[in-house]
Amino acid sequence: MRICYIDESGTPEVPGTTDHFVLVGLSMPIGFWKEADAQVTQVLTRFGLENAEFHTAWLLRPYFEQSRIPNFSNLSTVERVREVRRYRTTELLKLQKTGGKRHSNAKKTYKHTAPYIHLTQIERRDAALAVAEAIGGWSECTIFAECINKIHFDPARTHRSVDEQAFEQVISRFQQYLARQPGNAPSSNYGILVHDNNQTVAKKHTDLMRKFHNSGTLWTQINHIIETPLYVDSSLTRMVQMADLCSYALRRYVENGETDLFRAVFRRVDRYAQKAVGIRHFAGLQCQCEICAAHHRGVWVTPP
């Protein structure tokens, strides 16, 4: 039995606010969960993040006040927190007078980044990389993903929305992986999906999954995945946060060419007959990226 944790990065709307929409499934056998969780805790403890929600995008964005606090990186943890809080309180009081969007944006940013203000930008990047490398070392785990460049996406041809295509692809790849596993199939090779409880997609993905159970996806029958996705609060479920890190890493690679987090997690993508069958970059055949090379031609820039 395997759990597949699903999360996304980027906006599925066209054009939305990102070039790409990425959906990831991070799957692991249930017997490995405890070990995986313990490893993540160990890494996060090194950075004082063991009790925090691990939200990669909020963790890694620049925190402007850190550059305005003199000597920030040489301050103690307690001093850093105190100075950032002081700066933010002053800033909020200032913005309160004018109100409007800047005030609400600042409040939102401060709330989401509060657990990470004791770390410099380099330390936060190190934390994300350490977690990504831990995931990269989990040979028991397999990643499935669809990375859609929305410029190349034509709903008139696919008859699907961006997020429907991504979900169908990830489900199909997880199913095909389960069907390929040795054992007394299918009884020993079941999988279940655990998904961030995003109100806008929960109903849609539940309906889609029912449809797939009844009539298969475009690619395969679904007879190894049970149930419709189980929805959880991602702020409380660490492995969904790990799927979030993977989706962030993939999107930042296909959009900006950032390779550090990407190469750590790309090692775990499902491969079969030398090809990266577990992932696709939907970007046209001319794309020369590492995902396309490994998916279409079995050429791996990063050794598996």
Ligand SMILES: [Zn+2]
């Ligand atoms: Zn590509």
